[in-house]
Amino acid sequence: xxxxxxxxxxxxxxxxxxxxxxxxxxxxxxxxxxxxxxxxxxxxxxxxxxxxxxxxxxxxxxxxxxxxxxx
Amino acid sequence: xxxxxxxxxxxxxxxxxxxxxxxxxxxxxxxxxxxxxxxxxxxxxxxxxxxxxxxxxxxxxxxxxxxxxxxxxxxxxxxxxxxxxxxxxxxxxxxxxxxxxxxxxxxxxxxxxxxxxxxxxxxxxxxxxxxxxxxxxxxxxxxxxxxxxxxxxxxxxxxxxxxxxx
Numbered sequence: 001x002x003x004x005x006x007x008x009x010x011x012x013x014x015x016x017x018x019x020x021x022x023x024x025x026x027x028x029x030x031x032x033x034x035x036x037x038x039x040x041x042x043x044x045x046x047x048x049x050x051x052x053x054x055x056x057x058x059x060x061x062x063x064x065x066x067x068x069x070x071x
Numbered sequence: 072x073x074x075x076x077x078x079x080x081x082x083x084x085x086x087x088x089x090x091x092x093x094x095x096x097x098x099x100x101x102x103x104x105x106x107x108x109x110x111x112x113x114x115x116x117x118x119x120x121x122x123x124x125x126x127x128x129x130x131x132x133x134x135x136x137x138x139x140x141x142x143x144x145x146x147x148x149x150x151x152x153x154x155x156x157x158x159x160x161x162x163x164x165x166x167x168x169x170x171x172x173x174x175x176x177x178x179x180x181x182x183x184x185x186x187x188x189x190x191x192x193x194x195x196x197x198x199x200x201x202x203x204x205x206x207x208x209x210x211x212x213x214x215x216x217x218x219x220x221x222x223x224x225x226x227x228x229x230x231x232x233x234x235x236x237x
Contacts, residue, residue: 011211012216013216014216019220020165021181023164023223023224024164026164026201027143027162027164027182027228028182029193029197030190030194031193036190042106
C-alpha cells in the first residue's frame, strides 16, 4: 500500500492552524505601512487565567505557555 | 412517428427551460471573510478565480459544488464579464473556499491584502532569510518546515507583484 498523501509541514509535526498562521504571519511581515501595523495588530493575543473560589474570581495571571496552562 | 414527435417536443421544451434558467443567473454570490473583516457579504460578481492547493480555478454561475484548500496566492474577483475592466486582486495567505450548488461561493482566509500593500524589498529580504534558515535547519525538523513555509509565501508574494525569487 502506498503511504498516505500528505504535506511536508504535516510530516514535520505542524497542524493546519500552525501552518496557516505561519503563512499569514510571514505575509504580514512583508507589507507596506499602514497595512502592516493594522495586520500585525491582528496577530497579537494573550490568555489570562484565574481561579474562582466561593463565587469570587481570583487574580488574573497571564498564560505564558499553553502547555503549562493545562496543568 | 407520433412518439418521435412527442419526444422532440419534450426535448425542445426541456432545452428552453434549461437555457432560460441559465440566463436568469449569470452571477456568483460571493462571501469573502477574514477574521477581523468582512470584505464581501453576498456581493454579486461575474467570476472568482481561486488559488487552490491543487491548482487555480475559476468559479462562475452554476459551478458544481466544490471545496478547496487555498495556497498562498492571488484571489481575483471579476465584477463584470470578461472585458468589463481589471479584476480586483487580493493576496491570500491560505484558507478555504466553498462553492455551493446555488452559485454561492464562500472564501475564508486568515489574512488577505491588496497587491499594492505588498513591499517588494521586504519580500526579497524575508525570502533570503528563510532560504538560509532552511539550509541550516536539520532535515525534517519543525524549523526547516517553518522556513519552507516562509520561502513559499514570499515566493508567491514575489510572483504576484512581479519579483522573481529562487
